[in-house]
Amino acid sequence: MLQKSQDFWFTLAITMIIILPWVTVRKVAVRVTASSNHASIIKFEGGVQAGLLGRISPSPLSGWHTFGIISDGENGHMMLAGAVGDFTKSLVSKPPSHLWVWKLHFAGLPYLTNLYQRVLLVATGSGICAFLSFLLQPSSAKVCLLWSAKGIEQNFGKESKQMVSGFPIEMVIVHDTAICGRPNVTKMSVETAQSWKAEVVIVTSNPQGSRDVVGACKAAGLPAFGPIWDS
Template structure:
């Protein structure tokens, strides 16, 4: 078990878990509430020096419990692995599509120099409440992610679309982009 430096809940939709020690940017970490339960992977945001943090959207039982009952300790796998954003380095022009807390997967990677030209399409609601001042894409109702992703990819001239969304949303955006002749990748929701 590793002590959480802090676990804050800026809203009922997400928690921010901070740990001591910097970690190389662009990788994912895995945490678990106990050795008898499954491991959950999250993007790591780090200053690479003093601390690192994970942003966890409250979508399942475990992540909802992080919001309703923030832990003081978690099991943390010490071996980290590269995540979906590392595909960015394989292409010249990339469209990143994220919804809500899924932005965290890309944030750590976007903090480092990158040879690719990158465009970010981030759709979220209650931005000020959940993440601070910015644009709220849900003011006019739920946006049509498939159309927005294809249009943004074509307008940007993206060679690939990389998406983080819920399982259904990721699959739908990837399938729609591929149907439009645009290579696309999303997470494998196998855990």
């Protein structure tokens, strides 16, 4: 009988897991702003827990894109989208008033932060969006943020710059390559992790950048995690 078959229950569970996110698809009002041609900020209503990712699309049936969520947990949330593809470039050139979203958010790589007590978060460019919530919300972990990007205020807006301002220098390290030149992010990550006494390093960068940081940290005896694909 099917009810006694393990394969039946596995198939049913997997089917429900696949269907559930699509049941939550909704068209919502958004406010999109762009300080430059390099990135846009997409704002939504409702607070979101730190470490979660969201999916958005101009169409309910195709073209879905995943982004890190920035939120203080109470007064709305937003996404920072680097203009690198057709969809993200259109957010800058033709800001929409509505987008399709998954109302069900899911845990991404940054959610690992909740498993540790002292964490170094390393981001380059728009990868910062995955980590900012840990500065804006109370967290069980003590986090140190290292962010390297070009023209931070010009490309990512005053709001993004303000979010990383006002923290102790040992807690938030911002390197603007337009002002300070291109850094050795790998070396900075290892040295900062050691001085912060981090239990783990979590990085969001391009594929090669993530591999370099993860490899260098592991060689120095520091656990490290980064995305397989471009973040």
